[in-house]
Amino acid sequence: MSIGSILIVDDEAVFRDMLIEMLKDKTSKAVAVESGSQALKVLSRNRFDIVITDVNMPDMNGYQLLEYIKFVDPIVPVIIMTGYNGIYDMQEAIEKGAEEYIVKPFKKEEIDALIDRVVLRSFSKRNKILLKYITVANNLITQSDEPNRGELIIIGRRLLKYIETPTVCPETSEGNST
Amino acid sequence: MNNLPKILVLDNVQENIQSLSEVLNGNGYEVFTSDNDQNFSEILESYKPDLILLDIMMSGFDDYEVYNKLKQNGNSNTPVILVIPEEKVNEVVSRNNGVDYITKPFRSAEILTRINTHLKVKAILEQKNALQKELQTLQRMTSITALAGGIAHNINNLMGAIVGYSDLLRSNLNGNPKSLDYTERILEASQRVTELTRNLLTYSRSVRNAPTRVKVKNLLEDIILLYGSNGAKRLSIDLHVPLDIPEIYVDRDQVCKALASIYINAEKSAPKDSIITIIASIGKVPLTLRPRRTEAESEEYVVLSITDMGSGIDEEIAQKLSDSFFSMDHVIESELELSAASGIVLKNKGFIHVQTKPDIGSTFHVYLPKAGDGKL
Numbered sequence: 199m200s201i202g203s204i205l206i207v208d209d210e211a212v213f214r215d216m217l218i219e220m221l222k223d224k225t226s227k228a229v230a231v232e233s234g235s236q237a238l239k240v241l242s243r244n245r246f247d248i249v250i251t252d253v254n255m256p257d258m259n260g261y262q263l264l265e266y267i268k269f270v271d272p273i274v275p276v277i278i279m280t281g282y283n284g285i286y287d288m289q290e291a292i293e294k295g296a297e298e299y300i301v302k303p304f305k306k307e308e309i310d311a312l313i314d315r316v317v318l319r320s321f322s323k324r325n326k327i328l329l330k331y332i333t334v335a336n337n338l339i340t341q342s343d344e345p346n347r348g349e350l351i352i353i354g355r356r357l358l359k360y361i362e363t364p365t366v367c368p369e370t371s372e373g374n375s376t
Numbered sequence: 377m378n379n380l381p382k383i384l385v386l387d388n389v390q391e392n393i394q395s396l397s398e399v400l401n402g403n404g405y406e407v408f409t410s411d412n413d414q415n416f417s418e419i420l421e422s423y424k425p426d427l428i429l430l431d432i433m434m435s436g437f438d439d440y441e442v443y444n445k446l447k448q449n450g451n452s453n454t455p456v457i458l459v460i461p462e463e464k465v466n467e468v469v470s471r472n473n474g475v476d477y478i479t480k481p482f483r484s485a486e487i488l489t490r491i492n493t494h495l496k497v498k499a500i501l502e503q504k505n506a507l508q509k510e511l512q513t514l515q516r517m518t519s520i521t522a523l524a525g526g527i528a529h530n531i532n533n534l535m536g537a538i539v540g541y542s543d544l545l546r547s548n549l550n551g552n553p554k555s556l557d558y559t560e561r562i563l564e565a566s567q568r569v570t571e572l573t574r575n576l577l578t579y580s581r582s583v584r585n586a587p588t589r590v591k592v593k594n595l596l597e598d599i600i601l602l603y604g605s606n607g608a609k610r611l612s613i614d615l616h617v618p619l620d621i622p623e624i625y626v627d628r629d630q631v632c633k634a635l636a637s638i639y640i641n642a643e644k645s646a647p648k649d650s651i652i653t654i655i656a657s658i659g660k661v662p663l664t665l666r667p668r669r670t671e672a673e674s675e676e677y678v679v680l681s682i683t684d685m686g687s688g689i690d691e692e693i694a695q696k697l698s699d700s701f702f703s704m705d706h707v708i709e710s711e712l713e714l715s716a717a718s719g720i721v722l723k724n725k726g727f728i729h730v731q732t733k734p735d736i737g738s739t740f741h742v743y744l745p746k747a748g749d750g751k752l
Contacts, residue, residue, distance in 0.1 A: 210530075212534065213533055213534070213536045213540070216544075217540065219540075219544060220540055281528075281577050282574075282577060283574060287629065302532055302535070302536040303535045303540060305539065306544065
């Protein structure tokens, strides 16, 4: 499946370039920055579907960036990349709110699979929240004496149907293995 | 081997030599004597005394020449007690700051007490020097380790780009078999570099360690579950953790990695259909290791013993792993995992003792500190 936009945060230029290349068929918009503070600047002006960040960076490390992102927008999924493959590192990343954890170096199929998983989960998370709002709105409409009540109820039902249908269809990746 | 303290008596009066020798021999010292000053350098070289009794009035020399030569000859740590006549005391004291002496005729009790004191001081000085050396090595190791960690991090980042681009290249080759083969080889080699770098990263990170109370049973079960691959070899894992085993006080992540390396090594060495035994017990430092670990003699450790029924490992490697400082100079790739494990365990105030017998198998005893009541 392809997604809207990805923000890449890594202090190693050649790695950033590689990752943009690697994610070319995943997204039409991959932006790469070299530090946490630059990431925050970019995030303040743009919305991204996923943030992928390194941990060890000079000014602000990946976990600090993660905390900041989660404070500003708890829904945007963050993937942590590191060189350590200890289970407790993974645990730490997940506990701090990262959606996923990937150990460097990795191959295209690994990051692709991870992104697919994250996107699916993030959609269902968004859907749940929207579902909650629409259900509340529907209840309010049903109880109100608004003249356009009938139309509003129909719109509400359509919205519900739209939310319950998956908005993205993952392409089957079977048979792609090398 | 004779371990008695060795005393060199330099005197040109035979009666003095004889009476000193009698006293010293009778009180547990090994005595070597010389009545001329011509060959004392050779004597020093071959005999390596722990203490020297020097008659300063030896013939053919300036009064203090022998003494000065002794001190210059790389023997500055060997205590020298001057044997002087009563009337020379003031002169000796004013000319040689801090020198010790006994006066002739000497009393046995006095000379034995002096010798005993000097040997004790010498032992303390030697211990201090050894500790200083160990401290320097430790400081050097710490800075090298931090440096290695930094470099390993950068290498790993670049490996990320190499592996990533190679992977992209592979899918863009349009089936050219030779290029495909080359790319596969790049990826294989990269994989090995990555593993080595990862070990360095884990090892270097053990410099920063954050110990907590860790339950032994959970830790071992995690390792078997996460790192076990006993499918093909049909290995049975025998895990014994008695209920009264206390918690350990270590950095869980690091120790998990170290034990996993040992466990993976056991799995690699184990023959098909064999058993790997993991036993937790409480133990003190084994007698054979005590001279090197006097400080921890009475302390109790939690001992995790991992035994495989494999072909055993090289004695030299086993010794290296049990040492407080192992040399990374000539570590071959397969040893690196275990060396890193040994380093991590040491950083967590434990140590590894390896028993290995060819064709019977190896047991890695990993000694880890118990969590005390006060530790959180």
